[in-house]
Amino acid sequence: MSRFDPHKVTLHxxxxxxxxxxxxxxxxxxxLLKDLALHIQRVGATSIAFPRAEFAVIERALHDHALxxxxxxxxxxxxxxxxxxxxx
Amino acid sequence: xxxxxxxxxxxxxxxxxxxxxxxxxxxxLTLGEGSEGPVALAERLVRQETLERLVRSxxxxxxxxxxxxxxxxxxxxxxxxxxxxxxxxxxxxxGLRRLVAKGLVVxxxxxxxxxxxxxxxxxxxxxxxxxxxxxxxxxxxxxAVLDLTPETHTIGSSERDIAPDHTPSLDILELNLLxxxxxxxxxxxxxxxxxxxxxxxxxRFVKGLIVPGQAGxxxxxxxxxxxxxxxHVMALGLSLELLVIADRAVTxxxxxxxxxxxxxxxxxxRLLLKAWRHNDRWDAVEASLHAYTGKHLTAASTTDxxxxxxxxxxxxxxxxxxxxxxxxxxxxxxxxxxxxVDQIASMLMAxxxxxxxxxxxxxxxxxxxxxxxxxxxxxTCALPWLGVAETGLLGxxxxxxxxxxxxxxxxxxxxxxxxxxxPPPTVPSLMVQPNFEITALRNTVSLATLHxxxxxxxxxxxxxxxxxxxxxxxxxxxxxxxxxxxEWLVEFLTRHSRAPIPTNVRHDLFDWERRQRxxxxxxxxxxxxxxxxxxxxxxxxxxxxxxxPAAAPLVHLGNTELLLAAGQHNALxxxxxxxxxxxxxxxxxxxxxxxxxxxxxxxxxxxxxDIVTRVELDRIAEPIGDPxxxxxxxxxxxxxxxxxxxxxxxxxxxxxxVRMSDGIPADLExxxxxxxxxxxQAELRRNVTLVVVSNEQVCNxxxxxxxxxxxxAARLGPVTLLIEEDGIEIVEETLARLGLxxxx
Numbered sequence: 001m002s003r004f005d006p007h008k009v010t011l012h013x014x015x016x017x018x019x020x021x022x023x024x025x026x027x028x029x030x031x032l033l034k035d036l037a038l039h040i041q042r043v044g045a046t047s048i049a050f051p052r053a054e055f056a057v058i059e060r061a062l063h064d065h066a067l068x069x070x071x072x073x074x075x076x077x078x079x080x081x082x083x084x085x086x087x088x
Numbered sequence: 089x090x091x092x093x094x095x096x097x098x099x100x101x102x103x104x105x106x107x108x109x110x111x112x113x114x115x116x117l118t119l120g121e122g123s124e125g126p127v128a129l130a131e132r133l134v135r136q137e138t139l140e141r142l143v144r145s146x147x148x149x150x151x152x153x154x155x156x157x158x159x160x161x162x163x164x165x166x167x168x169x170x171x172x173x174x175x176x177x178x179x180x181x182x183g184l185r186r187l188v189a190k191g192l193v194v195x196x197x198x199x200x201x202x203x204x205x206x207x208x209x210x211x212x213x214x215x216x217x218x219x220x221x222x223x224x225x226x227x228x229x230x231x232a233v234l235d236l237t238p239e240t241h242t243i244g245s246s247e248r249d250i251a252p253d254h255t256p257s258l259d260i261l262e263l264n265l266l267x268x269x270x271x272x273x274x275x276x277x278x279x280x281x282x283x284x285x286x287x288x289x290x291x292r293f294v295k296g297l298i299v300p301g302q303a304g305x306x307x308x309x310x311x312x313x314x315x316x317x318x319x320h321v322m323a324l325g326l327s328l329e330l331l332v333i334a335d336r337a338v339t340x341x342x343x344x345x346x347x348x349x350x351x352x353x354x355x356x357x358r359l360l361l362k363a364w365r366h367n368d369r370w371d372a373v374e375a376s377l378h379a380y381t382g383k384h385l386t387a388a389s390t391t392d393x394x395x396x397x398x399x400x401x402x403x404x405x406x407x408x409x410x411x412x413x414x415x416x417x418x419x420x421x422x423x424x425x426x427x428x429v430d431q432i433a434s435m436l437m438a439x440x441x442x443x444x445x446x447x448x449x450x451x452x453x454x455x456x457x458x459x460x461x462x463x464x465x466x467x468t469c470a471l472p473w474l475g476v477a478e479t480g481l482l483g484x485x486x487x488x489x490x491x492x493x494x495x496x497x498x499x500x501x502x503x504x505x506x507x508x509x510x511p512p513p514t515v516p517s518l519m520v521q522p523n524f525e526i527t528a529l530r531n532t533v534s535l536a537t538l539h540x541x542x543x544x545x546x547x548x549x550x551x552x553x554x555x556x557x558x559x560x561x562x563x564x565x566x567x568x569x570x571x572x573x574x575e576w577l578v579e580f581l582t583r584h585s586r587a588p589i590p591t592n593v594r595h596d597l598f599d600w601e602r603r604q605r606x607x608x609x610x611x612x613x614x615x616x617x618x619x620x621x622x623x624x625x626x627x628x629x630x631x632x633x634x635x636x637p638a639a640a641p642l643v644h645l646g647n648t649e650l651l652l653a654a655g656q657h658n659a660l661x662x663x664x665x666x667x668x669x670x671x672x673x674x675x676x677x678x679x680x681x682x683x684x685x686x687x688x689x690x691x692x693x694x695x696x697x698d699i700v701t702r703v704e705l706d707r708i709a710e711p712i713g714d715p716x717x718x719x720x721x722x723x724x725x726x727x728x729x730x731x732x733x734x735x736x737x738x739x740x741x742x743x744x745x746v747r748m749s750d751g752i753p754a755d756l757e758x759x760x761x762x763x764x765x766x767x768x769q770a771e772l773r774r775n776v777t778l779v780v781v782s783n784e785q786v787c788n789x790x791x792x793x794x795x796x797x798x799x800x801a802a803r804l805g806p807v808t809l810l811i812e813e814d815g816i817e818i819v820e821e822t823l824a825r826l827g828l829x830x831x832x
Contacts, residue, residue: 009627009664010696012615013673017651019608019643029607041699044646049615049699051674059609067603068565072640073612073653075274 016055016073020046032065033058092232096134099229104130106194106223115206119191133192134226136233142190143234148172150234152183156193156222157236165195165216166441173438174420175238184220185210194221216441250426250492251484254301256317258475258498262356262535264297264321266349269330269340270542271296274566276337277322283399285322285338294318296547316379320473322398323370327363333399342570349539353510356535357502364474365412368400372407372470373457379469402453407462410447413440414466419503426480426492433463467493476502520581522590524559537584543567544577564597565604574601610640612654616664621647627663634659672698680749684756688763690744691720701747707731708740725763736764777811778804779819781828795822 020026023045030048033040036057040048050058055075062069107116107126120129132138143150155172156163163171165184172180187193189210196219197204209215222230230236256264271293278289291309299307299314307314322338325331329344348359417439421432437444437459444459457465468491471477476499481489500506517533518541520526526541530553538555541547544567545557567577574597581589618624628650632642639653652660660666672679678698685691689712690705697705705711708728711718732739740760745751752760762768779796781787784806790796791803799815811819823829 008695009669010617011660011664011666011669011671012617012699013671014654014675015613015615015699017610017613017615017643017645019610019645019651021606025606039700039703041702043615043649044644047645047649047651049645051700052612053674055609055611062607062609063562066561067607068562068569069604069607069609070569071274071609071611073610075276075611 012049014052015049016052016058017043017047017049018058018069022046029062033061036061095225095229095232098225099223100127100130100134102223102225103134103192103194106221107191110194110196110221111206118207129191133190134229139230139233142186142192145186147186148178148180148183149186150183151177152180152187153230153234154236154238155180156184156187156220157227157231158238161224161227162196162219162221165218165220168220169216170420170439173435174422176422177238179438181213181216185215188215188220192222192226194223195219196221249484250480250482252478252480253472255472255478256298256300256475257496258360258502260298260300261321261324261473261475262349263538265325265328265330266345266535266539266542267296267547268293268321268325269345270547272331272338273340273342273345273570276339279333279336279338279398281336285319285398290318296550297321298550313379316375317473319398320370320375323367324360324363324474326369326398327367328359338398345539350536352512353498353501353535357498360474361502364470365415366408368405368408369398371404371455372411372465372473373455373462375473376465376469403455406447406451406453406455410444410462411466411470413443414463415471415503418466418471419505423493423495426482426494428482429464429467429479429491429493432467432493433460436463471499475499516584516586518581518584519587520585520589520593522592524593524596526557526559526581528555528557529553530555540572540580543570544572559593559597561596561600561603564600568601568604574598610643610651610653613640614652614654614656614660615645616650616652616660617648618650619648624648624650630663631656631659634662670695674698674700677746680747682744682747684748684753685720687759688723689720690723693749704731704743708743723760723763728764737761740764777813777816777819779809779811779823781807781809783807786828790828793822793826795819 018029020029026042026046026048030040038050038054038057040050043049059071104126107119107129111119111126116124116126116129120126124132143153151172152168155168155175155177158175159168159171165181165188168184169179169181172178184193188195189207195206195209195215198218206215209218275293276289277293278286280286287309294307294309297307297318299317302308302311302314307318309315309318322331326333326338328348329341330348331338332341332344348356351359414436417436418432421435423432440459444462448454448457448459448462467477468479472479472493475496477493477495479491479493482492483489495503495505497506498510501508501510513532513534515532517529517537518526519529525548526545528538528541533555541555541557545559545563547555548558549556564577568574577597578589578594581593616624616627618627624647628642628644631650631652635642635652635656636659639656643651645651670679678701679695681693681695681697681701682690683693690709705721708731709721709723710727711721713719728736728740737760740763741752741757744756744760758768779790781790787803787807787809790809791800795818796809799812799819801810801812804810820829
């Protein structure tokens, strides 16, 4: 990823990562995702990183291809508008 | 029956010694009417005729002696009184007081109590809190003289003529808890700001829950009874720690689910009873009021009618004590089969000596319920909804139907009224079909087996005797994601199935495992980059040491990238200098990362690019240098228009404005506009003609004069008009005609 300042650590917060068991699986997975308007960055030979907000899109794309991988960490929650209250 | 002289002598001696030991002289004088010592007093009291006269006087003296005979030689007064109620003798306190006042039963003062007065203790009823002593020889004498055997007493009537209410069984309650926690696994029920369940969200998760008295598997959320039942299931699920609330959402707690659903029935009963007792998110009075007398709900909200919410609240906390006390008393009642609710409530109220009144009414958070209202809500709502009791109507067709109550067999086991243990099912209870459907026979299947089926399948139907689950690629892989593997699953199905597993099912179970293991998703992570692999290893070692061991493990994604579970701030602070680290938070605007190098050429700042910027630059610009690691990018108008279409000017501005340290400088902004907007241009004009009028009003009117309006090229300000070259003469003539023209 960034290769510019060798003296500093870069921390990417609120990212999600898709980690494959092999480079071949990663290539297959990227083919599944190629038509989607996503912000994906390769990390190493077997992973991609993307903003956490795009997790649901990627997960749905995998599900559409009958892939239901193990998911680690808290999922971004779908938002529901609050019920109206008498004071609303 | 004539008394035995030896037995009588022993009784006299025991009573005399007890009186002398515990009562001061002045009390003995009062009891002995001024002249007797303890021996003479005891001799006067321990007589058959004295006892018979006392019994004949009424005041429940006989009943008090029966209760004392059952409680042991030295109970507290209140203990004897409660025993009398529990064995159906009613309130024996008048008899007990009379026995103490006569001296036949000796009240022991509290340890260290001085200057006490027996008759003051009796008057204020404090003696009920003291131990009362009926010496065993005296009790033996009384038992020989009077019949102290209580009549067999039970409360209840036969099941004939009883129309049962629709109440959930414990099995249904457990199935509902399992179904709800399964639906919430990997998902979340959103709560409103006030803590009530969001109705749209709720509607997604309640499908398939069984509500007593309602057919089908799609509960009507507008029905108050249904809503309250669902609310009860959720509150109990939270109390059992099957569910958890985090960030205004209810989700499943997998560890809690395993601990409960895979436990034996006896252990589940223990956990259910504990959760019921300690449930501080639910109030039976409120629930029964809403459920049975509430108005029909609106689609919008129940917020306006509900005081309690799914989080713990003070009123519900206050009810834990009274609920536990009431259950403790209820378990002691000799309930056999069906008994009238009013009769049980009366006995419970008689057993209570002001605790309920005090707990329900005193203090700032007290709910203010009347004790009888609370007792009725426990009998007709809290216990039946838990599934340990059933209610019904006796004489439903009569003019005065009466509500009746009884404990269910499982309820009696849960409450430890019945010590038997249900035998575990031994017959195989599943049938696996080639179409991937599994039929579970409900009368033999264990909850643990159902729990596994929920983890790897979807329940597609539920009938009285069967539940059908379907194995799908999604459901099975989700199960694999939570620790199950194909080999274990095949062995489980083989063990519980009545027939061998179909070959195609076995094949797909292994194939799905292979697919599931190809990819792992990390939904909430921190990505740490450091260009020096050796130094990164040191950082990883420190992080490994300090990170939360319960969090996901560290993963080396490459030589220079490390994946860490979110929320490990402390470990990060130990491993790196957070103040100097370059932090990119993808839920915030990106930090500045670009600088303008030359016309339409941008290069990254030394801190590097975030993922979004890197990807977007490739979409709108041509990389310069190595395509994988470009040194800079040159904007391409065609790519920009393809990326953003008609919104290109605004999007381009927004993209660069946030990514440049001081925003976009004005000259660059014009360049960017000119790049994507063809009509952006400038013209330099010389020798122009202006009309300058004295004020704005004159200028406005002049613009409406036809010979002027026609030749105005532009209004340059409030009082200035630019005149086109070919209209100069006409405008000049018009101004002269109007008397406005002054030569300068």
